[in-house]
Amino acid sequence: MIKSTGAMLTGHSCLFTVWAPFRKTVDIEFEDSGLATTPLKKDEFGYWSKEIPGVKAGTKYRFILDGKAAYPDPSSKAQPDGVHSWSAVVDEHDYVWGDSEWEGIALKDLIIYELHIGTFTPEGTFESAISRLDHLLTLGVNAIEIMPIAQFPGGRNWGYDGVYPYAVQDTYGGSEGLKKLVDACHQKNIAVILDVVYNHMGPEGNYLAEYGPYFTGKHSTPWGKALNFDDAYSDHVRAYFLRNALMWLDDYHIDGLRLDAVHAIIDHGAYHFLKELRQSIDELQIKNRKRYFLIAESELNDVKIMEPYEKGGYGLDAQWTDDFHHAVHTLATGEYNGYYQDYGKVEHLAKAFRQGFIYDGIYSPFRKRTVGSNPQAMASSRFVVCIQNHDQVGNRMLGERPVELVSFEMLKLMAGTMLISPYIPMLFMGEEYAERHPFLYFISHGDPDLVEAVRKGRSNEFKAFKWKGQVPDPQAEETYNRSKLKWDFHQDPEQKALFTYYQYMISLRKQGMFSAFFERHVDTEVHEQQKLLIVRSKDASPGIGILLLVLNFSKETQHINMPA
């Protein structure tokens, strides 16, 4: 009943399939006048399809619905003229991979580097990113996490406004560009995690509703009507996203997916989409003899998403653990507005060291309700922690990175806290050398009303934080350009020193120096007044002994009595 959708090249012809259950006719039209407009044929579940000869990679097409308007393909693999225009056929099999030696990295060994293709390099492309991989090798990280690259409106976007889940952003270098980057990473022993958005569609260029019930009025999200994971026809919508996930892993050799805001994937049915997703990937693992990671962003602190199937869980591998970031950030900066009001004590960080989630079934003053579940049965490798990421930096009004907020010594303390922690560390691009340029929120929408709405929405979001100053214009190209990494750190002694510090700490981590913490058999000693935290491993590591960590978040030198 469910069919694969999109354009599939098969020798000398191409099979086009699209799901549009309520449409009376669907025709395919080509930019090339040599190819005739042709009606597709419908099956009983609403899939329209037709095999058409003479189509090759690059052929541009679109669908005409009910003989009226023409729209791009929801499963388009390329939008060379942007989100509103022709889709193009892509040949998935014309790339020759060179990564057959790649063996992958175990979850627990990951040291992740989050990057945004458009601002990671001056050129903002996959290809230019390849030229910086040696920098990452020198730094010591072993995985990159790429912010979403599904086609979005214009050329400037964080990626969460993507509207073609199957199409790789053309301005980044499209499908082939991504493959080259992944291939290059693997040849340098770097894993690739891709950030994918299955909880909403961007506000511009999203024509899914023209095709079928991709959305449901049963649930709402902060971004409008929810994607339809549990209402009538949801089997087809679920399959659309499931196949998308499998495509990245299978066709693009991606090692893992970071699932954006899974709390907004609303599914009240008996078989949760996240579990179905993980189980579909389990099957692919067997086929490909490879392990794929699923890492969730979730605001619920609910271990259910990671618990094994037999415990009723969804079996995901890990989740972002914002609690850790907020505990470090508030201690380091003294900022307590907005959601930071739930943090700020040394005890918070101590609890994060002991068990990951701080909100584990306790009352959150900011959310005004009890939040979370007990994480103690989860291995430390199930929690991804950071001291900055695109959200925590970019959702500040001025996009300041910690270097603008704290002293150089505090920067090192923050970095050390993360890198020694029992959890999977994730750096945000530029963090390793204290990039001083901001990471701002930027868009390049085509619709002026939408641009205005985004400007207003951003301003409103900042109110709780009481930041002062002018909000940078998200639509301005200047805002985008200011957000690019500058890569000039070799000129600056502090920046250079910080890079060396990151290198050193990462190398110690890789040597297993901190692994006595990994099982979280730790004692914590909290000195709230002195802003001092002492963490001590209960077990000694062979050849290393007891691990003792002293974190001084105050500005004063402090003397402590070494525990026996």
Next chain:
Amino acid sequence: MIKSTGAMLTGHSCLFTVWAPFRKTVDIEFEDSGLATTPLKKDEFGYWSKEIPGVKAGTKYRFILDGKAAYPDPSSKAQPDGVHSWSAVVDEHDYVWGDSEWEGIALKDLIIYELHIGTFTPEGTFESAISRLDHLLTLGVNAIEIMPIAQFPGGRNWGYDGVYPYAVQDTYGGSEGLKKLVDACHQKNIAVILDVVYNHMGPEGNYLAEYGPYFTGKHSTPWGKALNFDDAYSDHVRAYFLRNALMWLDDYHIDGLRLDAVHAIIDHGAYHFLKELRQSIDELQIKNRKRYFLIAESELNDVKIMEPYEKGGYGLDAQWTDDFHHAVHTLATGEYNGYYQDYGKVEHLAKAFRQGFIYDGIYSPFRKRTVGSNPQAMASSRFVVCIQNHDQVGNRMLGERPVELVSFEMLKLMAGTMLISPYIPMLFMGEEYAERHPFLYFISHGDPDLVEAVRKGRSNEFKAFKWKGQVPDPQAEETYNRSKLKWDFHQDPEQKALFTYYQYMISLRKQGMFSAFFERHVDTEVHEQQKLLIVRSKDASPGIGILLLVLNFSKETQHINMPA
């Protein structure tokens, strides 16, 4: 932080507590001019309280919010003048119970009789229901399930429009009346299950939103904004319903709760309300040395609600299994419209016999999506089945019971199918003697616009079923009176014979004659053309042997070869 709300008599005074976190003032006002209007005092979580001397059982009061309008107490235990007027203080401790010998009944032994207090007897009260308990004893059932009795508008309502979860409907006999009925049941060894509605509030007389964020715009239900189980302030709303459940069990000696439409209790947090509810009741069980049942109505066919906590489940005891009803109903009546289109084959009933859920992860043509999860690990006592209930009868346009739809022989076949089945049987009042009067939908709202909206809504609901004729007016007293049981079955040989048949089958069930089916180690043989189902136990029962059930849903006599 959470307080018990309502009026609590303590010797010579009464402690009033109400949650109204956003109100600037809350005063209490009394009908009795001898009691002065008094301001309540607010705590940091928004609970207002005051102990007031001179208050006794029956004292009428209400709260004045922000010095403006006065409203009844959301935790009112009596609304002697209806849903819009004064609340009254109830003394929970002035009733002398006589049920200390009552030991309860095991879940697996339940034979339930669903009844609606207003139409079970001509008088429509708890007291008059007591006079019919001997009839139930003669019939052989051992539990009654009372449709909701929380205070609703007017005197005629199924109960799902209740707006004071803590107040017992005054026209039924109020708090004391309910206690007398429960007490009488227990003295006759009949368990009492109460139907409670925690998924919505009725449309008239619901003043909860005046008091606080009892509802959330985050989710919606078929009845409007959802009750707030997971948004800001939800801890207090959850506690309001948790305490309500505990009140029925502890103060009213109720043996179990039937939870209405749990799929509409929307909770995306890490600790689902249903699990918290079951765990709160676990504690009460220890205190009272008694087992309480939680039986859910759920449209999801999701075993999660019944699975043990360690499997990620909510631990509820059982759930209504509509699949069984629909399989029997379609075979018996030949009706295949509306949701009945998903049933109608002998194989459906065979699958129901084998495992309970028919929709266990398969595609439902009516819902147009995959529905359900695998129930095979669940004991047969976790499924409550029926061949009629208030919904299946009362949601028909003309409220016809099966006696109006099928032959007398078919009626017996339907009854036998249910009573021999591995599941907990539930009869609907009057079913045991083929009551010929309908059970219609009735209301007695005070608001003419609402009445009109209900009339229209009902008509729309019937469209999918293509029933012919005039929709009875839900608001007419005549509609209510027509729905009352007539109790005249002793005059009619067929009705009398059916009663004897029910008696006999129930008595065989109680003797364990059908228990070879209980573990569902059964073979089924389906003869689709002949509308014939053969169910055979794999294991022999001691002293009984192999159980063989032959169900002939056709109108013809059929000859079968007895299996070896």
